[in-house]
Amino acid sequence: MIADDHEVIRMATRMTLEKAGHEVVGEASNGVEVVSKVRELAPDLIILDMDMPQLDGFAVLQRLHAEPKPAKIIVFSGLDASRYAVRCARAGASGFVAKDSDLKQLVNAVQMVMSGYKLFPVTEYSSVDGSAVQASEKELIETLSDRELTVLRSLAKGIRIKDIAAELLLSEKTVSTYKSRLITKLQVGNLLELVELAKRNHLI
Incomplete structure (x- = not known):
């Protein structure tokens, strides 16, 4: 399918x-x-x-x-x-x-x-174009749950909280809570910095 x-x-x-x-x-x-x-x-x-x-x-x-x-x-x-x-x-x-x-x-x-095998690309974080800052950002992103990551990507794409809530079958209050939690967990000051972090780390 x-x-x-x-x-x-x-x-x-x-x-x-x-x-x-x-x-x-x-x-x-x-x-x-x-x-x-x-x-x-x-x-x-x-x-x-x-x-x-x-x-x-x-x-x-x-x-x-x-x-x-x-x-x-x-x-x-x-x-x-x-x-x-x-x-x-x-x-x-x-x-x-x-x-x-x-x-x-x-x-x-x-x-x-x-045939019973699993197939995943072998990938490692490359520091060729990165820095200690990017590496630590990657570590912070790794702490996010799958749902938090989904909300982060939606916010970074400029989707409104109301529309994210409708798409994920959540209440607007829950999505707002996710947004606040993301700002805290990713150690940024506001939504704009959250979006920049997402773009910098190729999440969208």
Whole structure:
């Protein structure tokens, strides 16, 4: 099953997988639909985008991983692998493939994961373009929960608290609490500094 909010990406992924001999049993364009269709269709494998409306990728991963017979999941994402691959593995994914890679890599990942292997890029924090400040910022970011990271990315994209609340199915008060907690945990003074930190660390 393919889960992505972009129809063109779903179409290209479907064509590539079917050409490689795989059967695509369904598609989903938002997080709530993913969970519902997985329960209905019981696919062996899910290709999951992390940036989707209604339920973000981490919430979807956690819900699907908690199912009695969880399907294998490959995260197919435009997010920075060095920041997100390990988090996706912890949340229950079996593999991570970057969207900027060749679709053949996705086919190879599908074959490996279906054969029982896990597939994640080997990434290390590089200090080539960094400094002690960036390294310590990375350490602070690592302390965030998946939900805090999702809220941080939404704030950094300029999405209003009201809209973040609607998308994540939370109250506005809860999102405001997350925002305050992020400012404290990441040791910044205000929302602008929070956004700059997110951009500096390639979170958006």
